[in-house]
Amino acid sequence: MNDGTEEETAPVIMDTSYSQVVFNDVPPSYPPNTAVTCRYTLTGAVQPNPSDWIGIYKVGWSSTQKYYTYVWVAPSLDHVRPEPLVLQVVFSESYLPKDDGEFYQFCYVDSFGHVKGASTPFCFQTPAEASLDCSLEKDxxxxxxxxxxxxxxxxxxxxxxxxxxxxxxxxxxxxxxxxxxxxxxxxxxxxxxxxxKPESPLPDxxxxxxxxxxxxxxxxxxxxxxxxxxxxxxxxxxxxxxxxxxxxxxxxxxxxxxxxxxxxxxxxxxxxxxxxxxxxxxxxxxxxxxxxxxxxxxNTPEGRRAENKALQTSLSEHEVQLKEENCKVQIQALLNQLTEARGLLHSEVQSCKEACKRAETAEQELKEVKRKLEEITLKQTEDEKANQIQAQLQQAQDKIYEMAETSRLDGEKLVERNEELQAEVNKLKRALFDYQVASVAAMSDQISNPQSPLASLEQTYSPDSHFYENIDDLTAFLEIMVCQHCQEVFPGINEVELTEHEQSHKVCPLCTLICDDMEQREFEDHVYSHED
The missing domain is CATH 1.10.287 (Helix Hairpins)
Known part of the structure; x- marks a missing residue:
């Protein structure tokens, strides 16, 4: 068990060593948009594999998968294990980072994902920018x-x-x-x-x-x-x-x-x-x-000596004052320039911060205005749909009112027609009654006078039958009812039964089509189809 654990822990220690691959001649910066040649030395503990690769990582990386770009390592078949081997790879300029001010480093990763070596940090910077930075620092x-x-x-x-x-x-x-x-x-x-070694016999x-x-x-x-x-x-x-x-x-x-x-x-x-x-x-x-x-x-020597001394002292004092004032003025001017530069820098920073804040507030206000505009457009579309539906409902209601009015007028006309027909039926009934009375009187006269021509009626009516029995059949024949929708004849029914029969029909109020075979939903769809 101990041998197994030792054999398992030792490779991990070897794999986590960063000193097995050493990167040579890594400058502090590379110019962008140019190919980069990476030179490295393999120690005797590493055998190059086609699955090994060298990647460019941003400083502070936490995983071998967070590379910026990588290049596969070319295997070396002539490599002797204990001897170090110096190799190089070339990174194409199209896959390299730009001048972004970040620091990167080379890392050698084997086929198992273990880091075998890492270089010193470097960056990508143009020489012009470097000289510009130096000039700004000099200013x-x-x-x-x-x-x-x-x-x-x-x-x-x-x-x-x-x-x-x-x-x-x-x-x-x-x-x-x-x-x-x-x-x-x-x-x-x-x-x-x-x-x-083969097993030998048990020793002492x-x-x-x-x-x-x-x-x-x-x-x-x-x-x-x-x-x-x-x-x-x-x-x-x-x-x-x-x-x-x-x-x-x-x-x-x-x-x-x-x-x-x-x-x-x-x-x-x-x-x-x-x-x-x-x-x-x-x-x-x-x-x-x-x-x-x-x-x-x-001039005279005595009077001018005093003046010369005074002038000399004043000149010496003036010279000292000039020196001190010149130094002080220049130092003060330099300090003023420095404070002015710092104040300008501070004001520029403040203005940048305020501009960023104004941009953020403007962006938030723009988002809020967009959201309100979307709500208003949605509300307008909903209102337009509601208005359209309301207008359609109003049109349908107006049509229904018109249909109801026309049906009411038609009903009134039908009632008047029915009353007229009822008056005519009553007239016919009275005329029939008079005719029956006259025929009965004539029949009674014929019975009293058998030689009269009316005796031939005996062939039609038997002596046992009564004439009033045939009067009911005649009235029933005259009171035949007809449905105004299906035009079906109904003999022997009254008006109430006829109206019940007519109301049992499903009649379209617009085209007067009989829809008895349709269900209620199909009947409503048929009625609403006339509005289109």
Whole structure:
């Protein structure tokens, strides 16, 4: 079990080492839109594979899949395992990052997704922009003292010494790591050799105990070596992190040192200018002195001596005041320029912030206006649909009212027609009754006078039958009813039954079509189809 775990943990330690691939000659910046050649050295612990690749990662990456671009590694068939191998790959300019101000680094990733090496950070920047940055830095004036410059120079030297010491400790740790790895390989080979040996007859107990003790000691050594390697790896990563921090601090101090040097040069230029001013003032002083001597030669010596002394003292005081005032004025002017530049920069920053805020508020207002406009358009469309539906309903209601009015008028006409027909029927009934009465009277006369021509009626009516029985049949024949919709004849029914029959029909009020076979939904669709 211990051998299995040891064989499993050792490859992980090897895979997580960043020192197996070393990137050579990585500059701090590359020009954009040009191909980049990456040179690297493979140590004896890495065998190049066609599935290995070198990627460009943004500094601060957290996964091997977060690359910007990558190139497959070309395998080398002539590579001897223990010897280091120097190779190179070329990144095409079309796949490289632009001038974005970000820092990147090369990383060698094997086919299992393990990082075998990483380069120092670099960026993509045009030389013109670099010179422009330098010119902008030169235009800014930062006043420092000689003490601060000496302090920064001393800090820079301390950092350089510390970096050198860290490099030495890193080399010592690498050497110790190689020794540990060599020892682990030796222990593995010895263990494999002991496993591959054929089984020999059981030795004596002392020799077996000795071999077992040697194996346990080898295992303990191996465990200790693995622990030491882990500890060294952890220390190495910590040292690398510290080294990166120191490198960043050194870069910052280098930039600060450049700024201080530029400021020192500017101060020297100003001192030279002041020296030129002093020399010009000395020349003026010498001219005045010569004039005084000439006046002294012309005038009396005693009165002019006092004047000369006063003039000399005033000139000396004036010269000192001029020097002090010139220095103060120039320094004050420089300070004023610096404060004005800072104020302008601050005002520009404030104006940029205010412009960003106004843009954000304008964007929010635009979104709100768009949302309100969409709501208004939706509401208008809904209102238009509702108005259309209302207009259609109003048209349908008007048509229904018109249909009801026409049906009412038709009903009134039908009622009047019915009353007229009823009056005619009553007249016919009365005429029939009179005719029946007259026929009965004539029949009674015929009975009393059998020789009358009416005796032939006996052939039609039997003596047993009564004439009034045939009167009902005649009235029933005359009171035949006809449906005004289906035109069906209904003999022997009254008006109430006829109206019930007519109301049982489904009649379209627009085209007077009989729709008895239709369902209610089909009947309504038929009625509404006339509106279209």
């Amino acid at each position: 800014l004036l930062v006043i420092t003292t000689q003490e601060q410059a000496e302090k920064t120079e001393k800090e820079k030297e301390d950092f350089v010494k510390e970096i050198e010491s860290l490099k030495e400790t890193n080399a010592i740790l690498k050497k110790e790591l190689d020794e540990r790895l060599h020892e682990i390989r030796h222990l593995r080979s010895s263990i494999e050799d002991s496993k591959d 107990v002392p020799s077996f105990n000795a071999t077992e003790e040697s194996l346990t000691s080898l295992r303990e050594k191996y465990d200790r070596a693995v622990q030491n390697i882990r500890l060294l790896k952890r220390e190495r990563t910590e040292l690398q992190q510290q080294l990166e921090l120191k490198n960043g601090e050194v870069l910052r101090l280098n930039t600060l040192l450049k700024e201080t040097e530029q400021n020192h040069n500017k101060v020297q230029d100003q001192v030279k200018l002041l020296q030129v001013d002093v020399q010009s003032s000395r020349k003026d002083y010498e001219k005045l002195h010569t004039e005084i001597q000439e006046l002294r030669m012309k």
